Amino acid sequence: MKKLLIVLFLIVSVKSFSQNAADDVAYYCALCNNDCDKIAFEKPGVCNHCNMTLVKMSKAERMKELSWKPITVAFYLQDGVEVLDFAGPMEVFAYAGFKVFTVSKTTSPILSQGILKIIPDYSIANAPESDMIAFFGGNGERSFDSDVIGWLKSRESKTKYFFSVCTGAFALGKAGLLDNKTATTFHLSIDNLKKSFSKTTVVSDARFVDNGTVITTAGISAGIDGALHLVAKLKGEKAAIDAAYYMEYDKWTPKQGLILEAKP
Amino acid sequence: MKKLLIVLFLIVSVKSFSQNAADDVAYYCALCNNDCDKIAFEKPGVCNHCNMTLVKMSKAERMKELSWKPITVAFYLQDGVEVLDFAGPMEVFAYAGFKVFTVSKTTSPILSQGILKIIPDYSIANAPESDMIAFFGGNGERSFDSDVIGWLKSRESKTKYFFSVCTGAFALGKAGLLDNKTATTFHLSIDNLKKSFSKTTVVSDARFVDNGTVITTAGISAGIDGALHLVAKLKGEKAAIDAAYYMEYDKWTPKQGLILEAKP
Numbered sequence: 271m272k273k274l275l276i277v278l279f280l281i282v283s284v285k286s287f288s289q290n291a292a293d294d295v296a297y298y299c300a301l302c303n304n305d306c307d308k309i310a311f312e313k314p315g316v317c318n319h320c321n322m323t324l325v326k327m328s329k330a331e332r333m334k335e336l337s338w339k340p341i342t343v344a345f346y347l348q349d350g351v352e353v354l355d356f357a358g359p360m361e362v363f364a365y366a367g368f369k370v371f372t373v374s375k376t377t378s379p380i381l382s383q384g385i386l387k388i389i390p391d392y393s394i395a396n397a398p399e400s401d402m403i404a405f406f407g408g409n410g411e412r413s414f415d416s417d418v419i420g421w422l423k424s425r426e427s428k429t430k431y432f433f434s435v436c437t438g439a440f441a442l443g444k445a446g447l448l449d450n451k452t453a454t455t456f457h458l459s460i461d462n463l464k465k466s467f468s469k470t471t472v473v474s475d476a477r478f479v480d481n482g483t484v485i486t487t488a489g490i491s492a493g494i495d496g497a498l499h500l501v502a503k504l505k506g507e508k509a510a511i512d513a514a515y516y517m518e519y520d521k522w523t524p525k526q527g528l529i530l531e532a533k534p
Numbered sequence: 535m536k537k538l539l540i541v542l543f544l545i546v547s548v549k550s551f552s553q554n555a556a557d558d559v560a561y562y563c564a565l566c567n568n569d570c571d572k573i574a575f576e577k578p579g580v581c582n583h584c585n586m587t588l589v590k591m592s593k594a595e596r597m598k599e600l601s602w603k604p605i606t607v608a609f610y611l612q613d614g615v616e617v618l619d620f621a622g623p624m625e626v627f628a629y630a631g632f633k634v635f636t637v638s639k640t641t642s643p644i645l646s647q648g649i650l651k652i653i654p655d656y657s658i659a660n661a662p663e664s665d666m667i668a669f670f671g672g673n674g675e676r677s678f679d680s681d682v683i684g685w686l687k688s689r690e691s692k693t694k695y696f697f698s699v700c701t702g703a704f705a706l707g708k709a710g711l712l713d714n715k716t717a718t719t720f721h722l723s724i725d726n727l728k729k730s731f732s733k734t735t736v737v738s739d740a741r742f743v744d745n746g747t748v749i750t751t752a753g754i755s756a757g758i759d760g761a762l763h764l765v766a767k768l769k770g771e772k773a774a775i776d777a778a779y780y781m782e783y784d785k786w787t788p789k790q791g792l793i794l795e796a797k798p
Contacts, residue, residue, distance in 0.1 A: 314722070316674050323722045353628070354758075354781060357621030357650075361754065364617070364647045372650065379653060383628045386621075386636065389643060389651040410580050457782060458578075458587045477784075490625065490781035494618075494755070517618060517754035518721060520741075521785040 297324035298332050300516070301367045307336060325516075340369045341504055342400040343433075346418070346441070347372050347390060350409025353383040354490050355435045359404065359497035365513045366501040373397040375418060382408070394421035399428050402500075407436030407456055407489065411466075414441040422447075433500065434486045435493030442484065443467040451481045452530060456489035473528060482531030494519060499527055504534050561588035562596050564780070565631045571600060589780075605632045605768055606664040607697075610682070610705070611654060613644040614673025618754050619699045620646075623668060623761035629777045630765040637661040639682060646672070658685035663692050666764075671700030671720055671753065675730075678705040686711075697764065698750045699757035706748065707731040715745045716794060720753035737792060746795030758783060763791055768798050 296310035299317035306319035310332075314324050343363055345356055363370050374380050374390035382388055392398070394417065403425060405414070422445040434442050439455040442448050443463065448470040455463045460474045473479060478487040478496040480503070487496035498519070502510035507524060514522040560574035563581035570583035574596075578588050607627055609620055627634050638644050638654035646652055656662070658681065667689060669678070686709040698706050703719040706712050707727065712734040719727045721738065728736045737743060742751040742760040744767070751760035762783070766774035771788060778786040 315726075323720070325722075352625070353621045354625035357617045357625075360647060360649060361616070361618035361621075364649060370649050383624060385624060385628060385634050387653040387655070389653060391651070456587070458589075462579075477782075488782050491758070491783045518741075518752050519755045 348413035349380040352408035355406035358494035362497035402431040405438030405441040476528040478527035608664040612677035616672035619670035622758035626761035666695040669702030669705040740792040742791035
Protein backbone atom coordinates (compact mmCIF):
# COMPACT_ATOMS: atom_id res chain seq x y z
CA MET A 271 0.00 0.00 0.00
CA LYS A 272 2.83 2.37 0.91
CA LYS A 273 4.59 1.57 -2.38
CA LEU A 274 1.39 2.22 -4.34
CA LEU A 275 1.00 5.61 -2.66
CA ILE A 276 4.57 6.57 -3.56
CA VAL A 277 4.05 5.56 -7.20
CA LEU A 278 0.79 7.53 -7.37
CA PHE A 279 2.50 10.55 -5.80
CA LEU A 280 5.31 10.36 -8.37
CA ILE A 281 2.87 10.08 -11.30
CA VAL A 282 0.91 13.11 -10.09
CA SER A 283 4.12 15.11 -9.47
CA VAL A 284 5.59 14.38 -12.91
CA LYS A 285 2.27 15.22 -14.61
CA SER A 286 2.02 18.48 -12.69
CA PHE A 287 5.63 19.45 -13.55
CA SER A 288 5.06 18.69 -17.24
CA GLN A 289 1.95 20.83 -17.26
CA ASN A 290 3.77 23.72 -15.59
CA ALA A 291 6.67 23.50 -18.06
CA ALA A 292 4.22 23.43 -20.97
CA ASP A 293 2.17 26.31 -19.52
CA ASP A 294 5.31 28.38 -19.17
CA VAL A 295 6.11 28.36 -22.90
CA ALA A 296 4.16 30.69 -25.16
CA TYR A 297 4.50 32.90 -28.24
CA TYR A 298 5.47 36.55 -27.86
CA CYS A 299 6.02 39.38 -30.33
CA ALA A 300 9.56 40.70 -30.70
CA LEU A 301 9.89 43.50 -28.13
CA CYS A 302 8.14 46.54 -29.60
CA ASN A 303 7.72 48.64 -26.44
CA ASN A 304 3.95 48.47 -26.68
CA ASP A 305 1.57 46.81 -24.23
CA CYS A 306 1.52 43.69 -26.39
CA ASP A 307 5.08 42.88 -25.28
CA LYS A 308 3.42 41.19 -22.28
CA ILE A 309 0.81 39.17 -24.19
CA ALA A 310 1.47 35.40 -24.23
CA PHE A 311 -0.12 33.93 -27.37
CA GLU A 312 -0.98 30.23 -27.43
CA LYS A 313 -0.06 29.68 -31.08
CA PRO A 314 2.64 30.93 -33.47
CA GLY A 315 1.71 33.65 -35.96
CA VAL A 316 1.67 37.42 -35.97
CA CYS A 317 0.87 39.74 -33.05
CA ASN A 318 -2.52 41.31 -33.81
CA HIS A 319 -1.44 44.53 -32.06
CA CYS A 320 1.98 45.33 -33.53
CA ASN A 321 2.06 42.85 -36.44
CA MET A 322 5.44 41.45 -35.39
CA THR A 323 6.01 37.73 -35.97
CA LEU A 324 5.61 35.78 -32.72
CA VAL A 325 8.58 33.96 -31.21
CA LYS A 326 8.41 30.92 -28.90
CA MET A 327 9.91 31.46 -25.44
CA SER A 328 9.27 30.82 -21.76
CA LYS A 329 7.55 33.34 -19.53
CA ALA A 330 10.79 33.64 -17.53
CA GLU A 331 12.76 34.55 -20.66
CA ARG A 332 10.23 37.23 -21.61
CA MET A 333 10.20 38.65 -18.07
CA LYS A 334 14.01 38.85 -18.15
CA GLU A 335 13.83 40.70 -21.48
CA LEU A 336 11.27 43.14 -20.11
CA SER A 337 13.31 43.89 -16.98
CA TRP A 338 16.44 44.73 -19.02
CA LYS A 339 17.09 48.47 -19.15
CA PRO A 340 17.49 49.30 -22.84
CA ILE A 341 20.73 50.78 -24.13
CA THR A 342 19.98 54.09 -25.87
CA VAL A 343 21.86 54.80 -29.10
CA ALA A 344 22.12 58.06 -31.05
CA PHE A 345 22.69 57.35 -34.77
CA TYR A 346 24.34 60.40 -36.32
CA LEU A 347 23.19 60.46 -39.97
CA GLN A 348 24.89 63.02 -42.22
CA ASP A 349 23.61 63.97 -45.66
CA GLY A 350 25.01 61.31 -48.01
CA VAL A 351 25.30 58.64 -45.30
CA GLU A 352 25.84 55.14 -46.77
CA VAL A 353 22.54 53.29 -46.37
CA LEU A 354 23.78 49.85 -45.26
CA ASP A 355 26.35 51.41 -42.88
CA PHE A 356 23.57 52.46 -40.52
CA ALA A 357 20.71 50.13 -41.53
CA GLY A 358 22.59 46.96 -40.55
CA PRO A 359 23.24 48.12 -36.96
CA MET A 360 19.73 49.65 -36.77
CA GLU A 361 18.21 46.24 -37.60
CA VAL A 362 20.42 44.45 -35.05
CA PHE A 363 19.91 46.95 -32.23
CA ALA A 364 16.15 47.19 -32.82
CA TYR A 365 15.71 43.42 -32.61
CA ALA A 366 17.86 43.33 -29.45
CA GLY A 367 15.62 45.93 -27.80
CA PHE A 368 18.09 48.84 -27.85
CA LYS A 369 16.44 52.26 -28.21
CA VAL A 370 17.74 53.94 -31.35
CA PHE A 371 17.09 57.51 -32.45
CA THR A 372 18.54 59.55 -35.30
CA VAL A 373 20.44 62.83 -35.11
CA SER A 374 21.77 65.06 -37.87
CA LYS A 375 23.32 68.51 -38.04
CA THR A 376 19.83 69.96 -38.43
CA THR A 377 16.40 68.35 -38.55
CA SER A 378 16.09 69.08 -42.29
CA PRO A 379 15.65 65.94 -44.41
CA ILE A 380 18.87 64.28 -45.56
CA LEU A 381 19.49 62.02 -48.55
CA SER A 382 21.15 58.65 -47.94
CA GLN A 383 23.00 57.00 -50.83
CA GLY A 384 21.56 59.64 -53.15
CA ILE A 385 18.22 57.79 -52.89
CA LEU A 386 16.57 57.59 -49.47
CA LYS A 387 15.02 60.76 -47.99
CA ILE A 388 15.22 60.65 -44.19
CA ILE A 389 13.81 63.03 -41.58
CA PRO A 390 16.19 63.03 -38.57
CA ASP A 391 14.59 62.82 -35.12
CA TYR A 392 16.89 65.45 -33.64
CA SER A 393 19.53 68.01 -34.53
CA ILE A 394 22.83 68.35 -32.66
CA ALA A 395 21.19 71.32 -30.93
CA ASN A 396 18.46 69.28 -29.25
CA ALA A 397 19.48 65.59 -29.26
CA PRO A 398 18.99 63.89 -25.90
CA GLU A 399 21.85 62.13 -24.16
CA SER A 400 22.38 58.44 -24.88
CA ASP A 401 24.42 55.47 -23.69
CA MET A 402 26.04 55.18 -27.12
CA ILE A 403 26.75 57.46 -30.08
CA ALA A 404 27.27 55.91 -33.52
CA PHE A 405 28.83 57.41 -36.67
CA PHE A 406 28.70 56.01 -40.20
CA GLY A 407 30.43 56.52 -43.54
CA GLY A 408 29.31 58.31 -46.68
CA ASN A 409 29.96 61.71 -48.22
CA GLY A 410 33.58 61.95 -47.13
CA GLU A 411 35.02 63.25 -43.91
CA ARG A 412 33.99 66.81 -44.64
CA SER A 413 30.55 66.06 -43.14
CA PHE A 414 32.25 65.81 -39.77
CA ASP A 415 32.85 69.55 -39.48
CA SER A 416 33.72 71.57 -36.38
CA ASP A 417 30.06 71.87 -35.31
CA VAL A 418 29.52 68.11 -35.42
CA ILE A 419 32.84 67.32 -33.75
CA GLY A 420 32.12 70.00 -31.14
CA TRP A 421 28.81 68.26 -30.36
CA LEU A 422 30.52 64.86 -30.14
CA LYS A 423 33.19 66.24 -27.79
CA SER A 424 30.52 67.87 -25.63
CA ARG A 425 28.97 64.41 -25.15
CA GLU A 426 32.19 62.59 -24.31
CA SER A 427 31.80 62.51 -20.53
CA LYS A 428 28.08 61.66 -20.69
CA THR A 429 28.30 58.81 -23.22
CA LYS A 430 29.59 55.36 -22.36
CA TYR A 431 30.17 53.85 -25.81
CA PHE A 432 31.33 55.27 -29.14
CA PHE A 433 30.70 53.14 -32.22
CA SER A 434 31.71 53.75 -35.81
CA VAL A 435 31.08 51.88 -39.05
CA CYS A 436 33.18 52.43 -42.17
CA THR A 437 34.56 56.00 -42.45
CA GLY A 438 32.48 57.03 -39.44
CA ALA A 439 35.83 56.35 -37.70
CA PHE A 440 37.02 59.76 -38.94
CA ALA A 441 34.44 61.48 -36.71
CA LEU A 442 35.71 59.58 -33.66
CA GLY A 443 39.30 60.34 -34.70
CA LYS A 444 38.66 64.06 -35.13
CA ALA A 445 37.14 64.18 -31.64
CA GLY A 446 40.29 62.56 -30.23
CA LEU A 447 38.41 59.41 -29.24
CA LEU A 448 40.82 57.16 -31.17
CA ASP A 449 43.99 58.58 -29.53
CA ASN A 450 46.16 55.75 -28.15
CA LYS A 451 43.60 53.21 -29.33
CA THR A 452 43.40 50.60 -32.08
CA ALA A 453 40.86 51.17 -34.84
CA THR A 454 39.73 50.12 -38.30
CA THR A 455 37.68 51.60 -41.14
CA PHE A 456 36.52 51.06 -44.75
CA HIS A 457 39.18 49.14 -46.71
CA LEU A 458 39.82 51.99 -49.18
CA SER A 459 40.33 54.47 -46.31
CA ILE A 460 42.82 52.56 -44.15
CA ASP A 461 45.83 54.59 -45.37
CA ASN A 462 43.96 57.85 -44.94
CA LEU A 463 43.00 56.96 -41.34
CA LYS A 464 46.66 56.14 -40.60
CA LYS A 465 47.82 59.47 -42.05
CA SER A 466 45.09 61.45 -40.30
CA PHE A 467 45.50 60.08 -36.77
CA SER A 468 49.11 59.35 -35.87
CA LYS A 469 48.25 58.42 -32.27
CA THR A 470 45.99 55.59 -33.47
CA THR A 471 47.05 52.03 -34.33
CA VAL A 472 45.10 51.31 -37.52
CA VAL A 473 44.49 47.69 -38.51
CA SER A 474 43.24 46.48 -41.87
CA ASP A 475 42.51 42.84 -41.12
CA ALA A 476 39.72 43.05 -38.53
CA ARG A 477 35.99 43.16 -39.14
CA PHE A 478 35.69 45.20 -35.94
CA VAL A 479 37.96 46.41 -33.14
CA ASP A 480 36.72 46.67 -29.56
CA ASN A 481 38.80 48.83 -27.19
CA GLY A 482 36.25 48.53 -24.40
CA THR A 483 34.19 51.67 -24.89
CA VAL A 484 35.31 52.64 -28.41
CA ILE A 485 34.32 50.18 -31.11
CA THR A 486 35.12 50.70 -34.81
CA THR A 487 34.25 48.42 -37.73
CA ALA A 488 35.43 47.86 -41.29
CA GLY A 489 33.29 49.02 -44.21
CA ILE A 490 29.55 48.98 -44.88
CA SER A 491 28.29 45.42 -44.16
CA ALA A 492 30.82 45.00 -41.32
CA GLY A 493 28.57 47.26 -39.26
CA ILE A 494 26.25 44.27 -38.83
CA ASP A 495 29.07 42.27 -37.22
CA GLY A 496 30.09 45.18 -35.00
CA ALA A 497 26.50 45.66 -33.84
CA LEU A 498 26.05 41.94 -33.13
CA HIS A 499 29.27 42.05 -31.11
CA LEU A 500 27.92 45.00 -29.10
CA VAL A 501 24.67 43.12 -28.41
CA ALA A 502 26.70 40.10 -27.22
CA LYS A 503 28.85 42.36 -25.05
CA LEU A 504 26.03 44.40 -23.51
CA LYS A 505 23.13 41.92 -23.41
CA GLY A 506 24.75 38.50 -23.63
CA GLU A 507 25.78 36.18 -26.44
CA LYS A 508 22.36 34.51 -26.62
CA ALA A 509 20.74 37.84 -27.49
CA ALA A 510 23.23 38.29 -30.35
CA ILE A 511 22.75 34.74 -31.62
CA ASP A 512 18.96 35.25 -31.50
CA ALA A 513 19.28 38.47 -33.52
CA ALA A 514 21.57 36.88 -36.13
CA TYR A 515 19.18 33.91 -36.41
CA TYR A 516 16.12 36.15 -36.72
CA MET A 517 17.69 38.24 -39.48
CA GLU A 518 19.07 35.13 -41.24
CA TYR A 519 22.67 36.36 -41.05
CA ASP A 520 23.65 32.73 -41.40
CA LYS A 521 27.39 33.00 -41.82
CA TRP A 522 27.98 35.13 -38.73
CA THR A 523 30.72 33.91 -36.41
CA PRO A 524 30.60 35.37 -32.88
CA LYS A 525 33.75 37.24 -31.75
CA GLN A 526 35.19 37.38 -35.28
CA GLY A 527 36.95 40.68 -34.65
CA LEU A 528 39.80 42.16 -32.63
CA ILE A 529 38.60 42.27 -29.02
CA LEU A 530 41.12 44.17 -26.90
CA GLU A 531 38.75 44.73 -23.98
CA ALA A 532 35.70 42.48 -23.68
CA LYS A 533 34.18 43.88 -20.48
CA PRO A 534 31.07 46.06 -20.83
CA MET B 535 72.54 46.53 -88.86
CA LYS B 536 69.23 44.86 -89.70
CA LYS B 537 69.28 43.04 -86.35
CA LEU B 538 69.98 46.30 -84.51
CA LEU B 539 67.03 47.98 -86.22
CA ILE B 540 64.71 45.11 -85.22
CA VAL B 541 65.89 45.31 -81.58
CA LEU B 542 65.40 49.11 -81.55
CA PHE B 543 61.93 48.70 -83.08
CA LEU B 544 61.00 46.14 -80.42
CA ILE B 545 62.26 48.35 -77.57
CA VAL B 546 60.28 51.34 -78.86
CA SER B 547 57.15 49.20 -79.39
CA VAL B 548 57.25 47.65 -75.90
CA LYS B 549 57.85 51.07 -74.28
CA SER B 550 54.97 52.60 -76.23
CA PHE B 551 52.63 49.72 -75.29
CA SER B 552 53.59 50.01 -71.61
CA GLN B 553 52.92 53.74 -71.67
CA ASN B 554 49.53 53.23 -73.31
CA ALA B 555 48.58 50.55 -70.79
CA ALA B 556 49.69 52.79 -67.91
CA ASP B 557 47.91 55.84 -69.38
CA ASP B 558 44.74 53.80 -69.69
CA VAL B 559 44.47 53.09 -65.96
CA ALA B 560 43.16 55.83 -63.69
CA TYR B 561 41.01 56.44 -60.62
CA TYR B 562 37.29 57.06 -60.99
CA CYS B 563 34.49 57.72 -58.52
CA ALA B 564 31.82 55.04 -58.14
CA LEU B 565 29.14 55.89 -60.71
CA CYS B 566 27.10 58.74 -59.25
CA ASN B 567 25.36 59.99 -62.41
CA ASN B 568 27.06 63.36 -62.18
CA ASP B 569 29.56 64.85 -64.63
CA CYS B 570 32.43 63.60 -62.46
CA ASP B 571 31.69 60.03 -63.58
CA LYS B 572 33.91 60.83 -66.57
CA ILE B 573 36.83 62.38 -64.67
CA ALA B 574 40.00 60.23 -64.63
CA PHE B 575 41.98 61.07 -61.49
CA GLU B 576 45.71 60.33 -61.43
CA LYS B 577 45.84 59.27 -57.77
CA PRO B 578 43.59 57.33 -55.38
CA GLY B 579 41.51 59.29 -52.89
CA VAL B 580 38.09 60.89 -52.88
CA CYS B 581 36.30 62.58 -55.80
CA ASN B 582 36.26 66.30 -55.04
CA HIS B 583 32.89 66.65 -56.79
CA CYS B 584 30.75 63.87 -55.31
CA ASN B 585 32.98 62.77 -52.39
CA MET B 586 32.86 59.11 -53.45
CA THR B 587 36.00 57.05 -52.87
CA LEU B 588 37.95 56.61 -56.13
CA VAL B 589 38.38 53.15 -57.63
CA LYS B 590 41.21 52.06 -59.95
CA MET B 591 40.10 50.91 -63.40
CA SER B 592 40.94 51.22 -67.08
CA LYS B 593 39.34 53.83 -69.31
CA ALA B 594 37.73 50.99 -71.30
CA GLU B 595 36.10 49.58 -68.17
CA ARG B 596 34.70 53.00 -67.22
CA MET B 597 33.41 53.59 -70.76
CA LYS B 598 31.66 50.21 -70.66
CA GLU B 599 30.06 51.14 -67.33
CA LEU B 600 28.89 54.47 -68.71
CA SER B 601 27.35 52.91 -71.82
CA TRP B 602 25.31 50.42 -69.75
CA LYS B 603 21.64 51.39 -69.61
CA PRO B 604 20.73 51.37 -65.92
CA ILE B 605 18.04 49.04 -64.62
CA THR B 606 15.35 51.09 -62.89
CA VAL B 607 13.91 49.69 -59.66
CA ALA B 608 10.85 50.80 -57.71
CA PHE B 609 11.26 49.98 -53.99
CA TYR B 610 7.79 49.74 -52.43
CA LEU B 611 8.21 50.82 -48.78
CA GLN B 612 5.18 50.34 -46.54
CA ASP B 613 4.85 51.90 -43.10
CA GLY B 614 6.69 49.53 -40.75
CA VAL B 615 9.00 48.15 -43.45
CA GLU B 616 11.96 46.21 -41.99
CA VAL B 617 15.01 48.44 -42.39
CA LEU B 618 17.62 45.89 -43.50
CA ASP B 619 15.15 44.19 -45.87
CA PHE B 620 15.34 47.16 -48.23
CA ALA B 621 18.64 48.80 -47.23
CA GLY B 622 20.75 45.77 -48.20
CA PRO B 623 19.42 45.65 -51.79
CA MET B 624 19.48 49.48 -51.98
CA GLU B 625 23.21 49.46 -51.15
CA VAL B 626 23.93 46.71 -53.69
CA PHE B 627 21.86 48.21 -56.52
CA ALA B 628 23.21 51.73 -55.93
CA TYR B 629 26.82 50.56 -56.14
CA ALA B 630 26.02 48.56 -59.29
CA GLY B 631 24.57 51.68 -60.94
CA PHE B 632 20.91 50.64 -60.91
CA LYS B 633 18.48 53.57 -60.55
CA VAL B 634 16.41 53.07 -57.40
CA PHE B 635 13.43 55.15 -56.32
CA THR B 636 10.98 54.67 -53.46
CA VAL B 637 7.20 54.30 -53.65
CA SER B 638 4.62 54.02 -50.90
CA LYS B 639 0.83 54.05 -50.73
CA THR B 640 0.96 57.82 -50.35
CA THR B 641 3.86 60.27 -50.22
CA SER B 642 3.31 60.86 -46.48
CA PRO B 643 6.35 59.96 -44.36
CA ILE B 644 6.53 56.34 -43.21
CA LEU B 645 8.33 54.84 -40.22
CA SER B 646 10.71 51.94 -40.83
CA GLN B 647 11.44 49.56 -37.93
CA GLY B 648 9.63 51.97 -35.61
CA ILE B 649 12.69 54.24 -35.87
CA LEU B 650 13.56 55.66 -39.29
CA LYS B 651 11.33 58.38 -40.77
CA ILE B 652 11.34 58.16 -44.58
CA ILE B 653 9.76 60.42 -47.18
CA PRO B 654 8.78 58.26 -50.19
CA ASP B 655 9.63 59.63 -53.64
CA TYR B 656 6.29 58.63 -55.13
CA SER B 657 2.86 57.28 -54.25
CA ILE B 658 1.19 54.41 -56.11
CA ALA B 659 -0.84 57.14 -57.84
CA ASN B 660 2.16 58.78 -59.52
CA ALA B 661 5.09 56.32 -59.50
CA PRO B 662 6.83 56.07 -62.87
CA GLU B 663 7.25 52.73 -64.61
CA SER B 664 10.39 50.72 -63.88
CA ASP B 665 12.25 47.63 -65.06
CA MET B 666 11.84 46.04 -61.64
CA ILE B 667 9.47 46.33 -58.67
CA ALA B 668 10.67 45.22 -55.23
CA PHE B 669 8.65 44.42 -52.09
CA PHE B 670 9.98 43.96 -48.55
CA GLY B 671 8.80 42.60 -45.20
CA GLY B 672 7.64 44.37 -42.08
CA ASN B 673 4.27 45.18 -40.55
CA GLY B 674 2.56 41.98 -41.64
CA GLU B 675 0.78 41.22 -44.86
CA ARG B 676 -2.04 43.62 -44.14
CA SER B 677 0.06 46.44 -45.63
CA PHE B 678 -0.41 44.80 -48.99
CA ASP B 679 -4.05 45.80 -49.29
CA SER B 680 -6.24 45.84 -52.38
CA ASP B 681 -5.01 49.30 -53.45
CA VAL B 682 -1.37 48.23 -53.34
CA ILE B 683 -2.02 44.88 -55.01
CA GLY B 684 -4.15 46.64 -57.62
CA TRP B 685 -1.21 48.93 -58.40
CA LEU B 686 1.18 45.97 -58.62
CA LYS B 687 -1.18 44.10 -60.97
CA SER B 688 -1.56 47.21 -63.13
CA ARG B 689 2.23 47.19 -63.60
CA GLU B 690 2.55 43.50 -64.44
CA SER B 691 2.78 43.83 -68.22
CA LYS B 692 5.10 46.87 -68.06
CA THR B 693 7.60 45.49 -65.54
CA LYS B 694 10.21 42.87 -66.41
CA TYR B 695 11.33 41.72 -62.94
CA PHE B 696 9.57 41.25 -59.62
CA PHE B 697 11.76 40.95 -56.54
CA SER B 698 10.79 40.28 -52.94
CA VAL B 699 12.75 40.09 -49.70
CA CYS B 700 11.38 38.39 -46.58
CA THR B 701 7.56 38.62 -46.30
CA GLY B 702 7.49 40.94 -49.31
CA ALA B 703 6.73 37.61 -51.04
CA PHE B 704 3.12 37.94 -49.81
CA ALA B 705 2.64 41.00 -52.04
CA LEU B 706 3.83 39.06 -55.09
CA GLY B 707 1.65 36.11 -54.04
CA LYS B 708 -1.47 38.23 -53.62
CA ALA B 709 -0.94 39.66 -57.11
CA GLY B 710 -0.78 36.12 -58.53
CA LEU B 711 2.87 36.53 -59.51
CA LEU B 712 3.92 33.41 -57.58
CA ASP B 713 1.31 31.11 -59.21
CA ASN B 714 2.99 27.97 -60.59
CA LYS B 715 6.35 29.24 -59.42
CA THR B 716 8.82 28.34 -56.66
CA ALA B 717 9.35 30.88 -53.90
CA THR B 718 10.78 31.48 -50.45
CA THR B 719 10.26 33.96 -47.61
CA PHE B 720 11.25 34.79 -43.99
CA HIS B 721 11.90 31.57 -42.03
CA LEU B 722 9.03 32.18 -39.57
CA SER B 723 6.57 32.74 -42.43
CA ILE B 724 7.27 29.68 -44.59
CA ASP B 725 4.18 27.79 -43.39
CA ASN B 726 1.98 30.84 -43.81
CA LEU B 727 3.19 31.33 -47.41
CA LYS B 728 2.42 27.67 -48.15
CA LYS B 729 -1.08 28.00 -46.70
CA SER B 730 -1.75 31.30 -48.46
CA PHE B 731 -0.69 30.36 -51.98
CA SER B 732 -1.52 26.78 -52.87
CA LYS B 733 -0.32 27.18 -56.48
CA THR B 734 3.20 28.05 -55.28
CA THR B 735 5.99 25.61 -54.41
CA VAL B 736 7.45 27.09 -51.22
CA VAL B 737 11.01 26.14 -50.23
CA SER B 738 12.63 26.79 -46.87
CA ASP B 739 16.24 25.95 -47.61
CA ALA B 740 17.21 28.56 -50.21
CA ARG B 741 18.65 32.01 -49.59
CA PHE B 742 16.93 33.12 -52.81
CA VAL B 743 14.89 31.55 -55.60
CA ASP B 744 15.16 32.79 -59.18
CA ASN B 745 12.33 31.78 -61.54
CA GLY B 746 13.67 33.99 -64.34
CA THR B 747 11.66 37.16 -63.85
CA VAL B 748 10.30 36.54 -60.34
CA ILE B 749 12.96 36.42 -57.63
CA THR B 750 12.15 35.91 -53.94
CA THR B 751 14.59 35.76 -51.01
CA ALA B 752 14.61 34.46 -47.46
CA GLY B 753 14.45 36.89 -44.54
CA ILE B 754 16.03 40.27 -43.87
CA SER B 755 19.78 39.95 -44.58
CA ALA B 756 19.13 37.46 -47.42
CA GLY B 757 18.00 40.46 -49.48
CA ILE B 758 21.68 41.33 -49.91
CA ASP B 759 22.34 37.93 -51.52
CA GLY B 760 19.27 38.21 -53.74
CA ALA B 761 20.31 41.67 -54.91
CA LEU B 762 23.88 40.54 -55.62
CA HIS B 763 22.44 37.66 -57.64
CA LEU B 764 20.32 40.11 -59.64
CA VAL B 765 23.38 42.28 -60.33
CA ALA B 766 25.29 39.19 -61.52
CA LYS B 767 22.34 38.16 -63.69
CA LEU B 768 21.66 41.57 -65.23
CA LYS B 769 25.11 43.19 -65.32
CA GLY B 770 27.56 40.30 -65.11
CA GLU B 771 29.23 38.40 -62.31
CA LYS B 772 32.18 40.82 -62.12
CA ALA B 773 29.81 43.68 -61.25
CA ALA B 774 28.37 41.60 -58.39
CA ILE B 775 31.80 40.57 -57.12
CA ASP B 776 32.91 44.23 -57.24
CA ALA B 777 29.84 45.27 -55.21
CA ALA B 778 30.35 42.52 -52.61
CA TYR B 779 34.04 43.48 -52.33
CA TYR B 780 33.27 47.19 -52.02
CA MET B 781 30.71 46.63 -49.26
CA GLU B 782 32.97 44.08 -47.50
CA TYR B 783 30.36 41.31 -47.68
CA ASP B 784 33.25 38.91 -47.34
CA LYS B 785 31.45 35.62 -46.91
CA TRP B 786 29.27 35.97 -50.00
CA THR B 787 29.25 32.97 -52.31
CA PRO B 788 27.97 33.68 -55.84
CA LYS B 789 24.98 31.59 -56.97
CA GLN B 790 24.24 30.34 -53.44
CA GLY B 791 20.52 30.10 -54.09
CA LEU B 792 18.00 28.12 -56.11
CA ILE B 793 18.39 29.26 -59.72
CA LEU B 794 15.62 27.75 -61.84
CA GLU B 795 16.08 30.14 -64.76
CA ALA B 796 19.40 31.98 -65.05
CA LYS B 797 18.75 33.95 -68.25
CA PRO B 798 18.06 37.68 -67.91
